[in-house]
Amino acid sequence: MTEGGTVPGTSGTRRTPRGLETRSRILDSAAKLFYVRGVNATTLDDVRVASGTSKSQLYNHFEDKLALVHAVIDLQSEFVLAREEQHLRGVKTLTGLRRWRDALVQANSLQDGSYGCALGAMSIELSDNDEQSRQALNASIEAWRRMLIETLTRLRVLGVLAEHADPQRLGTGLLAALQGGYVLAQNAHSSEPMAVALDMALDHIASFARR
């Protein structure tokens, strides 16, 4: 599954509407289980049962667990990056940036801090064990970081942030605050530490506001 998310055309059944529907049902079940339980704590059999598919259907779409893992990484990356793009593209003020923070903290608090970041959590489980997973997750996390850097660059161009603000460093620090916030929130089963972590990063960014 190096093609990442595309439907391999080697088998007739995979291209039929019904085949695509089955593939998508397997993927959704796998994504959910990987997110809630973790990748390594989920077996292919768990995915088969949760998606209501047969062994042969499962193997028709994914030759092994790693193929499924790579497809889930693509799916979750698409989801997270689309969400972030939607929240960040219109940000033109520090208040707008705080609204982005509010949306993340609120989503996290709805699940009592559980499960962490889909991309961050998979990265921790997979980065040192499967280089292809690490690279795919790294590309997504890099894209996320670049979105934050672009947002901060826009704020500087608009004169919201001063010339000496460094979007590269501030963007990296902001993403780290978010990822660390996810870790502490999952551990505390409360979104409170994530809110505090993001607020500290945003306070620091606000200290570069043009007076």
Add this chain to the structure above:
Amino acid sequence: MTEGGTVPGTSGTRRTPRGLETRSRILDSAAKLFYVRGVNATTLDDVRVASGTSKSQLYNHFEDKLALVHAVIDLQSEFVLAREEQHLRGVKTLTGLRRWRDALVQANSLQDGSYGCALGAMSIELSDNDEQSRQALNASIEAWRRMLIETLTRLRVLGVLAEHADPQRLGTGLLAALQGGYVLAQNAHSSEPMAVALDMALDHIASFARR
């Protein structure tokens, strides 16, 4: 193993010097495998082979994998908290705090950013699947956070930080920056993003320096 780290006295062989040595060898192998591969990617058989013990020796000391997991959490917590205590207790200046940061970044760079934080990584894998693990890890991460808060409180008492600096919030944000730094470093296989994340948090703390 609810006693966490103590040697259960229910079996004669566990209390002998040889029994203790075997137990410690199993624990060390498990801690290493859990750290490098992850808890859920490691089987009891992997631990048995790595520690050179027999199945009966393993089960004599740990009744199941979860018992071993709880003992490893205790071991890693002890290790991390002792290291942090040693680095933080003498900190009386912002330079001292930057030396704490340097030690963490250097240790992380020696393994090219890999493996993450022993406590943070286990928390991500276990927090939503085993409440006893979550609580044990939460106690350790809380103790770590308190050490940072105490350090920042000391800096305020010494007049290094201004009265309006809030050690609670700054300590939480600093720990989140570190944890997020671990996540990004593991994903990038480079300690660079951890350095940037900690620097941003420390710059923010330094903005409360008494002039």
